[in-house]
Amino acid sequence: MSANFLDRFRAVLLAILFAACFAVPALAGPFEDAVAKFANDDFSDTDEAIGAVATSGNPLAFPIISALQDGRLSADPDTKKVFVTGADGKIIDAATGAAVDKLPDNAAAVRLNNRLRRAVEAALGGLTLLSPDPAKRIAAAQSVFKSHDENALPVIDGALAKETNKAVKAAFTEARAAILLYKSDATELEKLEAVAVIKARGDQEAMALLTGLGSDLPPNVARAVTTAIASIQSNLQMWSMVQNAWYGLSLGSVLLLAAIGLAITFGVMGVINMAHGEMVMIGAYTTFVVQEVIRTRYPGLFDYSLLIAVPLAFLVAGAIGVLIERGIIRFLYGRPLETLLATWGLSLVLQQAVRTMFGPTNREVGNPSWMSGAFELGQITITYNRLWILCFTLAVFVILLAMLRYTALGLEMRAVTQNRRMAASMGIATSRVDALTFGLGSGIAGIAGVALSQIDNVSPNLGQSYIIDSFMVVVFGGVGNLWGTLVGAFTLGIANKFLEPVAGAVLGKIAILVLIILFIQKRPRGLFALKGRAVEA
Amino acid sequence: MTPHVLTRSLDRSATIFLVVVAALGVLIPLSNLLMPAGSALQVPTYLVALFGKYACYAILALSIDLIWGYCGILSLGHGAFFALGGYAMGMYLMRQIGSRGVYGNPILPDFMVFLNYPSLPWYWYGFDMFWFAAVMVLVVPGLLAFCFGWLAFRSRVTGVYLSIITQAMTYALLLAFFRNDFGFGGNNGLTDFKDILGFNVQADGTRAALFALSCLALILTFLICRAVVTSKLGKVLIAIRDAESRTRFLGYRVESYKLFVFTLSACMAGVAGALYVPQVGIINPSEFAPGNSIEAVIWVAVGGRGTLVGAALGAVVVNYAKTFFTSGPLAPYWLFMLGALFILVTLLLPKGIVGTFNAWRESRKATEAANAESAALEDGVGEPKPAE
Numbered sequence A: 001m002s003a004n005f006l007d008r009f010r011a012v013l014l015a016i017l018f019a020a021c022f023a024v025p026a027l028a029g030p031f032e033d034a035v036a037k038f039a040n041d042d043f044s045d046t047d048e049a050i051g052a053v054a055t056s057g058n059p060l061a062f063p064i065i066s067a068l069q070d071g072r073l074s075a076d077p078d079t080k081k082v083f084v085t086g087a088d089g090k091i092i093d094a095a096t097g098a099a100v101d102k103l104p105d106n107a108a109a110v111r112l113n114n115r116l117r118r119a120v121e122a123a124l125g126g127l128t129l130l131s132p133d134p135a136k137r138i139a140a141a142q143s144v145f146k147s148h149d150e151n152a153l154p155v156i157d158g159a160l161a162k163e164t165n166k167a168v169k170a171a172f173t174e175a176r177a178a179i180l181l182y183k184s185d186a187t188e189l190e191k192l193e194a195v196a197v198i199k200a201r202g203d204q205e206a207m208a209l210l211t212g213l214g215s216d217l218p219p220n221v222a223r224a225v226t227t228a229i230a231s232i233q234s235n236l237q238m239w240s241m242v243q244n245a246w247y248g249l250s251l252g253s254v255l256l257l258a259a260i261g262l263a264i265t266f267g268v269m270g271v272i273n274m275a276h277g278e279m280v281m282i283g284a285y286t287t288f289v290v291q292e293v294i295r296t297r298y299p300g301l302f303d304y305s306l307l308i309a310v311p312l313a314f315l316v317a318g319a320i321g322v323l324i325e326r327g328i329i330r331f332l333y334g335r336p337l338e339t340l341l342a343t344w345g346l347s348l349v350l351q352q353a354v355r356t357m358f359g360p361t362n363r364e365v366g367n368p369s370w371m372s373g374a375f376e377l378g379q380i381t382i383t384y385n386r387l388w389i390l391c392f393t394l395a396v397f398v399i400l401l402a403m404l405r406y407t408a409l410g411l412e413m414r415a416v417t418q419n420r421r422m423a424a425s426m427g428i429a430t431s432r433v434d435a436l437t438f439g440l441g442s443g444i445a446g447i448a449g450v451a452l453s454q455i456d457n458v459s460p461n462l463g464q465s466y467i468i469d470s471f472m473v474v475v476f477g478g479v480g481n482l483w484g485t486l487v488g489a490f491t492l493g494i495a496n497k498f499l500e501p502v503a504g505a506v507l508g509k510i511a512i513l514v515l516i517i518l519f520i521q522k523r524p525r526g527l528f529a530l531k532g533r534a535v536e537a
Numbered sequence B: 001m002t003p004h005v006l007t008r009s010l011d012r013s014a015t016i017f018l019v020v021v022a023a024l025g026v027l028i029p030l031s032n033l034l035m036p037a038g039s040a041l042q043v044p045t046y047l048v049a050l051f052g053k054y055a056c057y058a059i060l061a062l063s064i065d066l067i068w069g070y071c072g073i074l075s076l077g078h079g080a081f082f083a084l085g086g087y088a089m090g091m092y093l094m095r096q097i098g099s100r101g102v103y104g105n106p107i108l109p110d111f112m113v114f115l116n117y118p119s120l121p122w123y124w125y126g127f128d129m130f131w132f133a134a135v136m137v138l139v140v141p142g143l144l145a146f147c148f149g150w151l152a153f154r155s156r157v158t159g160v161y162l163s164i165i166t167q168a169m170t171y172a173l174l175l176a177f178f179r180n181d182f183g184f185g186g187n188n189g190l191t192d193f194k195d196i197l198g199f200n201v202q203a204d205g206t207r208a209a210l211f212a213l214s215c216l217a218l219i220l221t222f223l224i225c226r227a228v229v230t231s232k233l234g235k236v237l238i239a240i241r242d243a244e245s246r247t248r249f250l251g252y253r254v255e256s257y258k259l260f261v262f263t264l265s266a267c268m269a270g271v272a273g274a275l276y277v278p279q280v281g282i283i284n285p286s287e288f289a290p291g292n293s294i295e296a297v298i299w300v301a302v303g304g305r306g307t308l309v310g311a312a313l314g315a316v317v318v319n320y321a322k323t324f325f326t327s328g329p330l331a332p333y334w335l336f337m338l339g340a341l342f343i344l345v346t347l348l349l350p351k352g353i354v355g356t357f358n359a360w361r362e363s364r365k366a367t368e369a370a371n372a373e374s375a376a377l378e379d380g381v382g383e384p385k386p387a388e
Helices: A002-023 A030-040 A043-056 A061-070 A114-128 A134-147 A150-162 A166-182 A188-201 A204-211 A219-268 A276-297 A299-327 A336-358 A384-406 A408-418 A420-425 A430-452 A464-477 A482-503 A505-522 B012-034 B045-071 B078-100 B110-114 B130-154 B159-178 B204-230 B232-242 B244-249 B254-280 B290-303 B309-326 B331-348 B352-378
Strands: A073-076 A081-085 A091-093 A374-377 A380-383
Touching: A030 A043, A030 A073, A030 A081, A043 A061, A043 A114, A043 A150, A061 A073, A061 A081, A061 A114, A114 A134, A114 A150, A134 A150, A134 A166, A134 A204, A150 A166, A166 A188, A188 A204, A188 A219, A204 A219, A219 A276, A219 A380, A219 A384, A219 A430, A219 A464, A219 A482, A276 A299, A276 A336, A276 A430, A276 A464, A299 A430, A336 A464, A336 B159, A336 B290, A336 B331, A380 A384, A384 A408, A384 A430, A384 A482, A408 A420, A408 A430, A420 A430, A464 A482, A464 A505, A464 B159, A482 A505, A505 B130, A505 B159, B012 B045, B012 B204, B012 B309, B045 B078, B045 B204, B045 B232, B045 B254, B045 B290, B045 B309, B078 B130, B078 B159, B078 B254, B078 B290, B130 B159, B130 B254, B159 B290, B204 B232, B204 B254, B232 B244, B232 B254, B244 B254, B290 B309, B290 B331, B290 B352, B309 B331, B309 B352
Parallel strands: none
Antiparallel strands: A073 A081, A081 A091, A374 A380
16 A cells, blocks of 8 residues: 555656756756766765765655666666656656656666665655655654654754744654654753653653653753653643543533433423434434435535535424324323323334334435544544534524523413413413424424434434433433533533543443432432422422 | 231232133143143143243233332333343353353353453352342342432432433443443343253243243232232322322321332342243343333333233233234334334323223223112112202
8 A cells, every 4th residue: 555655656746847847947966966876887876876866855856766766767877867767657867857758778777785775765764854745744754753763864954954834844853853862872962952842742652752762861861851751741631631521522512412402391391202312313314315315416515415404304303393292292291101101102103114214224424524524633633523513502502592581482481381370371372382392392303413413323223322311411400491401411421521531431321320310319300400389390 | 717918808800810820820831741742732832931921021010010000100220120130040040051151161151251251250159059049139139229219219209200210220231231341241141041950941841830930920929019009008109109298298208118119129020030031041231221111111001000910911912912013024013013002002091901991890880880879769769869
């Protein structure tokens, strides 16, 4: 694979070179003289030529040296002309880059011995340090940092002097420090400076580099290394905390998304909807259907698929919710245990219906381009889909909160929650409010399904995996209070992720469940409990 | 002569139930063992094992009815007690395999050899003795129920909250038992049993005996449940079910009553699990799945909660339907039916089969009485009705 990659890399470079060399007329100079030395068929001349070409900074240097490595560099001893046969069979004049139709008859491949092969390898490593692409320069610097090969030092020094890009410069400095640290004849001062540079880098690799040092260090350096290791360790610990916190927030946002609809149906209405998870699943399948339609009919709209799916999922799941409320749940008000059983049965029916329609296997839901990928923040990687889901969850939460607070329906919902009979006496159509509230809760579950389809498998069992967690969040956070759900979800998410590295994923989850069961003993009505007479009713 | 505590106030349906179970428990094993194979009167061995399974489910249903029907505690985690009893029995059966396992290790069960256990974990000690395993079948579920109930009832966690945390409990156990390093065989569970008390578990005679034992256990469980619900204790339980706060204010220690009946019920579920495992030949963590526990609750709802006979009947009827439909061409529709059963029973038949039947019989009696009264009134013999 790496050979393949290297070939392609060379081909690309060659292509760039052709363009560059035709534009700039070649002048006789040190580079041309150096190239000519390849034609002498003398090992020490070749060695000098390799060094001179590699440090020339000429764009032809890389193809020449790599051709030399592969035996594709040939020279005509009479004219002292050197030719590069590209991997694709095209021949160019090594000194000028001009295309040549065919090799002269007496041209022979430039020979190498083992010592020269090593020189070629070192030169090639150094040459990528001079690559025009900054990303490649950084990658090369990283590999030098890891190998801390002394031979690369002159190249690094040369490259460092010419470098203008800040990030690349930092990478070069770190690579140089790594080399100096391991170089036996470096001065104590140089080593101390090197330790400081590596300490500033502060990641896992820096740690590995420092701990890999032998014990034969000058005492001052050894002391500096010890403190540097300690500081990197605490730095890494800090970042792993940050990482856990981020994972926790991410898990919390997923929990919140799954639980927030439940907080409305269970929390506000007091209805146990065991089919809540299936509403999430229906939302996810709505996303799947939307994407299928877009794929077959309007492929250009794929990036907008989620924007289209969100309102659709809300409507589909919400409509099913209203149907459930009108068809089943309204007959069971005041009988919570029966509601639980009936909605559980409903969840079986919905799961099986989806299984019959879409098959039992996972369905593929794609990430739009703006949801895929990741970026680095310090030592942690943040994926865009998790970040968007966090933002989306908070947006849904805020909208829902505003809806409950400022709209007429929200006002009616709160009134019915607080005192159903009084609300009815005031002329509120409580049964209509019930249906709409249940529809709202289900619709939000549907929206959650759209988001969860981006990070989870879309299968008929999707909802089941969230239902117990969602109930835990609502019960922990306290019934009838959206803020409780928010705090509950993020607390559980973060606690889970901080327990995971200590206890393992499954034991962490079990510990959380046990803690919640114990917590309920202490505060049977959750973190943010409603107070007053309505609670006991 | 005062009737014995176990037979006190056995009404007609209870007597019929006991006679039927006892008859089946004797006749089916006899028919299986004595009649020639293939004869019309012979019950095939696979059916004996199947009926044995139903009997265990019936015991589980009774244990749920005892707390749900008579005390209003809806446990969605009774499958956990059932499975724990099953695991205790499974551990005994695993130890009985001895050196006949695939790896031939005389002490360690196969999965432990496979997972490189250096020695037997401490919690497996003693399970080579049947009496110890039998005690554990009662103690482990009972202890868990006691601790769980003590915490829950003392802090007055009731209603759906209790249901949800019992579900969380069985879910946590499901996750735990799925782990390989938990020492119970991970997701493969315990299987490949050979002997129980020296008898081959696959043999016809053993299966017939296990079936008869399951029927006996069903009868005993039923009698214990009857004894509890017809005693004064049972009256208090019903009072708790109908008005918990009022019962507390009358001076009863509600949580003690609940704790007692919850623990008793968990022990019964454990016995059901212990009898179930040798008959099906495997116990694995999927028995802890929350869905199983809820399914057991619906058996009770179908049969009629608060009737005991109905719970056992519901378990048999629903499971027979399950066997019938899942083995035929209708298999893909079974979940639709089960789901519809949940919905229809709660909406249309809240008292279940037996409860509805009882209500119908009583209303007929009442009409008959009223008819007789009005007939008597027309004859001018009866007292005139007071004005409404």
